[in-house]
Amino acid sequence: MENRKLIKIATAGSVDDGKSTLIGRLLYDTGSLTTDKLEAIEKTSRQRGFDYLDFSLATDGLVAEREQGITIDVAHIYFNTDKTNFIVADTPGHVEYTRNMVTGASTSQVAIILIDARKGVIEQTYRHFFISNLLRLSHVVVTINKMDLVGYDEDVFLKIKSDFDALVEKSCFRTEQITFIPISALKGENIAKKSTEMPWYVGNTLLDHLEVLEPEDLQEQAFARFPVQYVIRPKTDAFHDFRGFSGKLYGGNLQVGDQVTILPSFTESKIKSIQFFDRQLEVAVPGSSVTITLEDEVDISRGDMIVKSTELPSSEKSITATICQVNHKPLKVGEKYTLQHGVNRVLARVESIHSKIQTDFSGEESTDALKLNDIGKVSFKLSKAIHFDPYQVNRSNGSFILIDEGTHDTVSVGFIEARN
Amino acid sequence: MPTIYFNPKEAESIYILREVAAQFERPVLLFSGGKDSITLVRLAQKAFYPAKIPFPLLHIDTGHNFPETIQFRDELVKELGLELIVRNVQDSIDQGKVREEKGRYASRNTLQTTTLLDAIEEFKFDACIGGARRDEEKARAKERVFSVRDDFGQWDEKNQRPELFDMLNGRIDQGQNVRVFPISNWTELDVWEYIKTENIKIPSIYFAHKREVFFRDGLIWTANEHVYREPHEEVVEKMVRFRTVGDMTCTAAVLSQADTLDAVVEEIRQSTISERGARIDDKRSEAAMEKRKKVGYF
Numbered sequence: 001m002e003n004r005k006l007i008k009i010a011t012a013g014s015v016d017d018g019k020s021t022l023i024g025r026l027l028y029d030t031g032s033l034t035t036d037k038l039e040a041i042e043k044t045s046r047q048r049g050f051d052y053l054d055f056s057l058a059t060d061g062l063v064a065e066r067e068q069g070i071t072i073d074v075a076h077i078y079f080n081t082d083k084t085n086f087i088v089a090d091t092p093g094h095v096e097y098t099r100n101m102v103t104g105a106s107t108s109q110v111a112i113i114l115i116d117a118r119k120g121v122i123e124q125t126y127r128h129f130f131i132s133n134l135l136r137l138s139h140v141v142v143t144i145n146k147m148d149l150v151g152y153d154e155d156v157f158l159k160i161k162s163d164f165d166a167l168v169e170k171s172c173f174r175t176e177q178i179t180f181i182p183i184s185a186l187k188g189e190n191i192a193k194k195s196t197e198m199p200w201y202v203g204n205t206l207l208d209h210l211e212v213l214e215p216e217d218l219q220e221q222a223f224a225r226f227p228v229q230y231v232i233r234p235k236t237d238a239f240h241d242f243r244g245f246s247g248k249l250y251g252g253n254l255q256v257g258d259q260v261t262i263l264p265s266f267t268e269s270k271i272k273s274i275q276f277f278d279r280q281l282e283v284a285v286p287g288s289s290v291t292i293t294l295e296d297e298v299d300i301s302r303g304d305m306i307v308k309s310t311e312l313p314s315s316e317k318s319i320t321a322t323i324c325q326v327n328h329k330p331l332k333v334g335e336k337y338t339l340q341h342g343v344n345r346v347l348a349r350v351e352s353i354h355s356k357i358q359t360d361f362s363g364e365e366s367t368d369a370l371k372l373n374d375i376g377k378v379s380f381k382l383s384k385a386i387h388f389d390p391y392q393v394n395r396s397n398g399s400f401i402l403i404d405e406g407t408h409d410t411v412s413v414g415f416i417e418a419r420n
Numbered sequence: 421m422p423t424i425y426f427n428p429k430e431a432e433s434i435y436i437l438r439e440v441a442a443q444f445e446r447p448v449l450l451f452s453g454g455k456d457s458i459t460l461v462r463l464a465q466k467a468f469y470p471a472k473i474p475f476p477l478l479h480i481d482t483g484h485n486f487p488e489t490i491q492f493r494d495e496l497v498k499e500l501g502l503e504l505i506v507r508n509v510q511d512s513i514d515q516g517k518v519r520e521e522k523g524r525y526a527s528r529n530t531l532q533t534t535t536l537l538d539a540i541e542e543f544k545f546d547a548c549i550g551g552a553r554r555d556e557e558k559a560r561a562k563e564r565v566f567s568v569r570d571d572f573g574q575w576d577e578k579n580q581r582p583e584l585f586d587m588l589n590g591r592i593d594q595g596q597n598v599r600v601f602p603i604s605n606w607t608e609l610d611v612w613e614y615i616k617t618e619n620i621k622i623p624s625i626y627f628a629h630k631r632e633v634f635f636r637d638g639l640i641w642t643a644n645e646h647v648y649r650e651p652h653e654e655v656v657e658k659m660v661r662f663r664t665v666g667d668m669t670c671t672a673a674v675l676s677q678a679d680t681l682d683a684v685v686e687e688i689r690q691s692t693i694s695e696r697g698a699r700i701d702d703k704r705s706e707a708a709m710e711k712r713k714k715v716g717y718f
Contacts, residue, residue, distance in 0.1 A: 006428045035692040058558070073580065075561040076554045078607045085429075087605055103582040230438045234471035242470060248435045248586065277466040282423030289434040289467070302442055326582045340587050343439070401587050408591035413584045 010089045010104040012128035013114030018145045022185035024055020029192035032079035074104045098373035099326040101131050109218035110139045117150045121163040126360040133171040138218040140178050148184040152197040157182045170361045222251035222394040223311040227342040228304045244291040250396040254284045261309045263387040269294040303344035315385045320417045323378045327411035330369040337402040347383035391415035436602040437467040441474050443590035447547040451477040453489035454665040456551030476503035480536050482528040482667040483510045484646040492623040507539040526648050527669035537573045549600045555607045571595030612688050616681045628661045628679045639672040
């Protein structure tokens with residue numbers, strides 16, 4: 001488990017583009033579908049009168065989903081190859097698509113966008129790519145599916161690629177962050193084995209391509225941010241004076257001896273030790289959950305943040321962010337929410353809604369409320385300053401959620417903009 | 421000693437356990453004595469070291485557990501100085517709250533739900549940490565890391581809070597509780613490889629041993645007074661081991677010669693049958709797990 005890379009993927013496609021079939025196929029081709037699961041799929045496929053294996057049955061887990069033949073909620077699917085562990089967030093293309101894709105993509109580095117070769121780039125494709133762009137995913141794989149239904153025609157592939165390239169120009173993506181692969185998920189062409197039907201395609205199969213990606217390359221280059229989750233004070237004989245600050249590290253490395261600043265107090269100290277269970281580490285790397293001790297007695301509690309003294313984030317009591325509304329209750333001016341930024345919570349009031357943003361890259365319009373699945377630009381006033389980086393620089397330290405004070409539901413997710 | 425150490429799935433699980441300790445008043449770790457809950461205990465040790473694990477363990481004992489598991493549980497608790505709470509399904513039966521199933525597929529597995537919900541109410545637990553993984557079963561693939569249950573313990577699969585980035589929202593109303601699944605993103609193989617790397621002790625029934633069993637519906641059942649058996653179902657002695665450990669009445673064995681951790685990991689790697697393929701309770705219907713979860717099953 002330690003030696004294998006971990007790649008996290010979100011899938012996006014419209015209804016009937018064959019998303020579940022693609023995932024089922026990936027599971028099948030990597031030997032991740034066990035005999036009993038395969039038998040269940042065969043049995044149900046037969047009962048439904050299909051003359052092929054309906055791999056969507058492998059992923060649509062809820063009764064309501066199988067009833068309706070659609071995916072309702074984000075499912076997490078796992079498959080392993082010898083070199084890599086994959087986590088796939090399978091996001092539905094049907095209802096509440098924006099909310100679900102944002103949710104799935106927030107924990108992913110790579111998006112696979114499916115396009116039906118017969119339909120080409122459609123409105124939904126704009127939205128999928130818009131969200132990939134909004135969330136600053138590191139890499140997008142555009143799979144043009146159902147090539148078997150268009151006679152494996154290269155011209156169809158090239159036309160869709162050129163339509164998509166026009167979208168890429170409107171985005172922040174560089175062309176090397178996007179890869180196009182013609183596939184047939186149903187027939188297994190260019191998924192794990194190279195298609196003999198499409199000799200004109202010289203690139204990697206989908207699986208080979210996913211294997212080539214390196215987690216390090218998919219990581220952002222950002223400053224180290226260590227939000228304190230929990231203070232460890234054993235008060236035992238052996239560790240009587242131990243005061244450790246536990247958390248997960250985002251951005252860059254932290255090392256023993258680093259000069260650090262603790263926010264919000266702006267107190268300075270030095271890292272005395274980095275501990276992981278009974279080991280002492282020299283360096284903490286991004287993503288690791290460690291415990292830090294400091295040279296000085298400093299007042300630190302949950303929600304505070306340890307950063308390198310030479311790399312301070314912005315500290316502000318008012319912020320502007322792009323918001324995606326993930327709850328049925330609309331976001332309105334004047335409303336008060338709990339804003340959770342990492343593990344820190346402050347109160348936030350909506351000062352103004354600047355605009356609702358069209359997910360087809362066509363621009364913005366003014367509005368006084370953001371409804372479920374809407375994306376818009378919003379300014380907030382906060383009860384206390386938060387210590388953030390713009391989302392484009394640090395995904396973890398640049399994002400937040402809004403919690404409804406009455407229902408406790410998570411109602412929005414926000415991506416903080418750079419201070420003008 | 422290495423100066424850098426990083427395992428992304430382990431780091432994520434530790435992060436989740438610390439969020440539980442920080443966000444809830446009365447968390448508890450649901451402990452069955454199986455490999456997943458044993459892994460959770462190790463992760464909790466790591467999350468709070470050098471302090472002790474800041475929550476108790478809760479075992480819902482069906483009374484039909486493998487004796488090896490109970491013995492292991494008691495030794496582990498003693499060795500690590502943990503607090504263990506045990507609540508018995510037999511008590512729920514005696515109080516008339518649930519009725520013992522009869523016949524060929526009788527099991528106490530579903531009866532556990534009532535005992536669990538009563539224990540949650542008795543101790544006012546607001547977070548129950550469990551070792552469920554999303555790869556186990558397709559209804560579990562839809563489960564959140566922080567999964568809110570209403571005051572009847574029910575799961576509403578169509579109305580779940582979205583989980584964005586690492587941010588976990590554990591805010592709940594009085595009477596609600598949250599089921600927390602720190603190893604959601606682990607696969608069965610991940611768990612076994614972790615147990616091997618970390619050299620974690622596990623109950624002996626996970627290793628190949630001789631046992632009296634009988635065959636039914638293509639599955640290998642333990643021959644025991646708690647497991648209903650028809651007169652014609654013949655008892656034989658076989659080399660078997662268990663891939664999943666629960667109530668004896670719903671946990672089937674597999675034929676195996678794997679008697680070391682290395683051999684077990686290799687066997688799992690080569691296996692073409694899923695772990696739940698040996699769970700008799702899941703074979704009741706296509707949606708068996710989802711139906712149980714909706715009414716409060718762990």
